[in-house]
Amino acid sequence: MERSYLKTVIMYCVKELQGQRTIYSILHLLNGKKSSQTIQDAHLFQLTPLFRTFGSLSRDVLDQLAQELVSSCWMAPTDEKHFILTSEGQEELGRSLLECPIPSSLNGWLYHSAGDLFWERITLLIQVISHLNNNNVKYLPIQRKRDVHEWLKYFLRTSGFARNEVGVVLNRELCQCLERLSDINPAVLTLRLTGYNRIGLTAVQTSEQLGISHDYYHHQFLGAIHHILASVKENPAEYPLIDKLVSGTGNEVQLTLSAQKTYTLLKQGLNLDVIAKTRNLKKSTIEDHVVEIALNDSGFNITSYVSEKKQKLILQAANSADSLQLKQIRQMVPESDYFEIRLVMAKLGEGQ
Amino acid sequence: MRLEAVLQSKFGYPAFRPGQKEIIESVLSGRNTVAMLPTGTGKSLCYQLPGYVIEGQVIIISPLLSLMQDQAEQLMMNGEKKVIAFNSFLTSAEKKQALIHLNQYKFIFISPEMLYYESVLSQLKKLRIALFVVDEAHCISQWGYDFRPDYLKLGEVRKIIGNPVTLALTATATSEVKGDIKKSLGILDDCSEFIYSVDRPNIALSVERLDNFREKTERLVELAEILKGPGIIYFSSKKKAEQSAELLRDKGAKRVMAYHGGMDQESRILVQQQFIHGQLDLICATSAFGMGINKDNIRYVIHFHMPLQIESYLQEIGRAGRDGKQSIAIMLYSPGDEQLPIQLAESELPDKAQIDWIMEWVEENPNAIPNIGLFEEQIKQRSGLTDVQWRIFNDFFDRKSKSGLDYRRILQDMKGYYEGRIKLKRDSIEEVYKWIHKKTCRRENILSYFDEGKNASVPSCCDICGLQLGNFTRNTNSDNQESPLYDWKNHLEYLLIPSE
Numbered sequence: 001m002e003r004s005y006l007k008t009v010i011m012y013c014v015k016e017l018q019g020q021r022t023i024y025s026i027l028h029l030l031n032g033k034k035s036s037q038t039i040q041d042a043h044l045f046q047l048t049p050l051f052r053t054f055g056s057l058s059r060d061v062l063d064q065l066a067q068e069l070v071s072s073c074w075m076a077p078t079d080e081k082h083f084i085l086t087s088e089g090q091e092e093l094g095r096s097l098l099e100c101p102i103p104s105s106l107n108g109w110l111y112h113s114a115g116d117l118f119w120e121r122i123t124l125l126i127q128v129i130s131h132l133n134n135n136n137v138k139y140l141p142i143q144r145k146r147d148v149h150e151w152l153k154y155f156l157r158t159s160g161f162a163r164n165e166v167g168v169v170l171n172r173e174l175c176q177c178l179e180r181l182s183d184i185n186p187a188v189l190t191l192r193l194t195g196y197n198r199i200g201l202t203a204v205q206t207s208e209q210l211g212i213s214h215d216y217y218h219h220q221f222l223g224a225i226h227h228i229l230a231s232v233k234e235n236p237a238e239y240p241l242i243d244k245l246v247s248g249t250g251n252e253v254q255l256t257l258s259a260q261k262t263y264t265l266l267k268q269g270l271n272l273d274v275i276a277k278t279r280n281l282k283k284s285t286i287e288d289h290v291v292e293i294a295l296n297d298s299g300f301n302i303t304s305y306v307s308e309k310k311q312k313l314i315l316q317a318a319n320s321a322d323s324l325q326l327k328q329i330r331q332m333v334p335e336s337d338y339f340e341i342r343l344v345m346a347k348l349g350e351g352q
Numbered sequence: 353m354r355l356e357a358v359l360q361s362k363f364g365y366p367a368f369r370p371g372q373k374e375i376i377e378s379v380l381s382g383r384n385t386v387a388m389l390p391t392g393t394g395k396s397l398c399y400q401l402p403g404y405v406i407e408g409q410v411i412i413i414s415p416l417l418s419l420m421q422d423q424a425e426q427l428m429m430n431g432e433k434k435v436i437a438f439n440s441f442l443t444s445a446e447k448k449q450a451l452i453h454l455n456q457y458k459f460i461f462i463s464p465e466m467l468y469y470e471s472v473l474s475q476l477k478k479l480r481i482a483l484f485v486v487d488e489a490h491c492i493s494q495w496g497y498d499f500r501p502d503y504l505k506l507g508e509v510r511k512i513i514g515n516p517v518t519l520a521l522t523a524t525a526t527s528e529v530k531g532d533i534k535k536s537l538g539i540l541d542d543c544s545e546f547i548y549s550v551d552r553p554n555i556a557l558s559v560e561r562l563d564n565f566r567e568k569t570e571r572l573v574e575l576a577e578i579l580k581g582p583g584i585i586y587f588s589s590k591k592k593a594e595q596s597a598e599l600l601r602d603k604g605a606k607r608v609m610a611y612h613g614g615m616d617q618e619s620r621i622l623v624q625q626q627f628i629h630g631q632l633d634l635i636c637a638t639s640a641f642g643m644g645i646n647k648d649n650i651r652y653v654i655h656f657h658m659p660l661q662i663e664s665y666l667q668e669i670g671r672a673g674r675d676g677k678q679s680i681a682i683m684l685y686s687p688g689d690e691q692l693p694i695q696l697a698e699s700e701l702p703d704k705a706q707i708d709w710i711m712e713w714v715e716e717n718p719n720a721i722p723n724i725g726l727f728e729e730q731i732k733q734r735s736g737l738t739d740v741q742w743r744i745f746n747d748f749f750d751r752k753s754k755s756g757l758d759y760r761r762i763l764q765d766m767k768g769y770y771e772g773r774i775k776l777k778r779d780s781i782e783e784v785y786k787w788i789h790k791k792t793c794r795r796e797n798i799l800s801y802f803d804e805g806k807n808a809s810v811p812s813c814c815d816i817c818g819l820q821l822g823n824f825t826r827n828t829n830s831d832n833q834e835s836p837l838y839d840w841k842n843h844l845e846y847l848l849i850p851s852e
Contacts, residue, residue: 126847133849133850133851186840190844191843198846199631201626202622205609
């Protein structure tokens, strides 16, 4: 399989990580591993758009691609698991990104879970509308999940749009939304749609028809979905029907289960030591959870854990440091501990 | 009520296919019925239609989840809402819900393992069962190529639920297997039998011998190029199916896709539907493809690998020519091909040494016996069982230990049982091998395997009787049509806006 685009993505990550994380942190990022470390790194190095955008990438494949990048002299190891780009690599990355830019609308962190459900719903809805329009009741639904079917019945009953109106409105909203895609051909989505007498293409077929690699296609497809979700979020009044399709797709704060429990206890006013004791966990684990919460919930106030004065010092250090390594910042602000630095960095990543 | 009228109004068919009406009349008159109808001639109608004529529920026991799902969906597509597929696809909440409301359904599909649950049986007892259908009834027989231990329980289940009128359906069964079906279901002295020939005269049979794998591949490319589609090519591995589809596309055949169980569900549905709607001409498939597919005009089926039994071969080629028009089945054979199915068959079952290792483990851990399923990891580690082997082992052990057998005895039985199964499978492969190598009419040889004789003359019978491949090739190369330029807005409009 042609994987040059995936290599570009890996090189891009390597560049952003500046040799400060192992190559496997890229695997975790692209797989969308829900661990505090991966989530923090994604924010710290501004790689959140790529979160869970290659969910099925395996370690073996990553190893092999990394090997190929080293053989091409685009990437060099600094030790067994750490890599940096060579200057040729930097140039190559620039060239590749010009040719195949990472879709600007891609936002895996925000939309990875909503995207799947949205796609299941909209494909089934379009199929149903198309068959209704042609008065055909005999067809196999393109989505088999029971809850998606249940949702559709509910939607058709309660959407507030007349049956014959839904298609017209959806067509208008989709056209309007997809026309605004700047760097993606809307066909990446529409070719896959199924309706009366016309079955949609699979992902592989679509990428072949459009003449792009499977990997690049995959990112463009996600980019187009994320574009729709972002447009609706930004301006729900403009897309009233799609807004209804999106509702309840789990677009809200995403925490690991364990962090959720910690958050619940925090909200009850317990302090970290008590939480660690009640949950029978190490305090450092609870601290990881707090950092994860800070990353996820923009309303979360960190001042009760780091004084404002310290926050300022840490920020200054982070801005003047030539790397985002916590160790270096710690040396510059010796009165702070790692937990405090990570908390401030979590909020820093958010601002960018 | 005239059955033809129901056929027309509920299913939209003007006339019955051979056998259907006789079988339906038999069950409607309250007789237990064993029916053998060849693949592709509408078996499921034999229980669907009676459901619309008689009061009460139709229970259908079906061995394969995917098949059951397909059959239930076909009914729903036909506008029937009172259908449920009661199997492990349901969540436990959904199962509970379904059990409570079981009497509200008309067609209840159940997988045999569900019948182990007391809660399921007791609900079934409360129903007014109009018809008890055992689909793929050959699975009941230990002689059958497709024996399912869960099916052994069906006779008992039938008694528990009050001996309802029973319909046992199968496409292929030797006389031995037919006897087993009747005995197990307890209808030996009380049933009507409708046996229709397994023969499908409109499907020509051909075996092509090639020297080696490379030649087989070349011939495959050639056949795909010249034969008149739509067609299916069967492979015994996902990888080979995938590679071949790619190879054929590289050679210029655009409308070819692979289909196998390793694909995600959305892609599987799409490829299947594209094929049915004529957007694809050719599918490179594993045996996962074809069950429950209603496509009348498949013109050829090619087997790239040797099938495991005559029975499954008939099932697969039976997907061709359902419209009754001339079609062809081609098997590509090169020397040594029989090794692969033998390996497949043997690797599926635990061998003697593995059972001995398990025996040692059980002796060290006697407490594990009542809940052997919980020790999957340890037992696998000790004995090196694969996932499939483990499942087979676990089923067997569980069933026997529930009936109170000592573990030594169970493991001893197991060895004998597996030896028997492997021998059976080797024999089945041997039958296919012999069939390939015989120099006499292929149709006659298949029919005699099922104790049937050949009907008069079949025009395009087989490669031995003489066959013109030219009758099955396409005239013009219609592949070169340029598809019109794609416009996404037009497509959306086509899908969403009602045409005037």
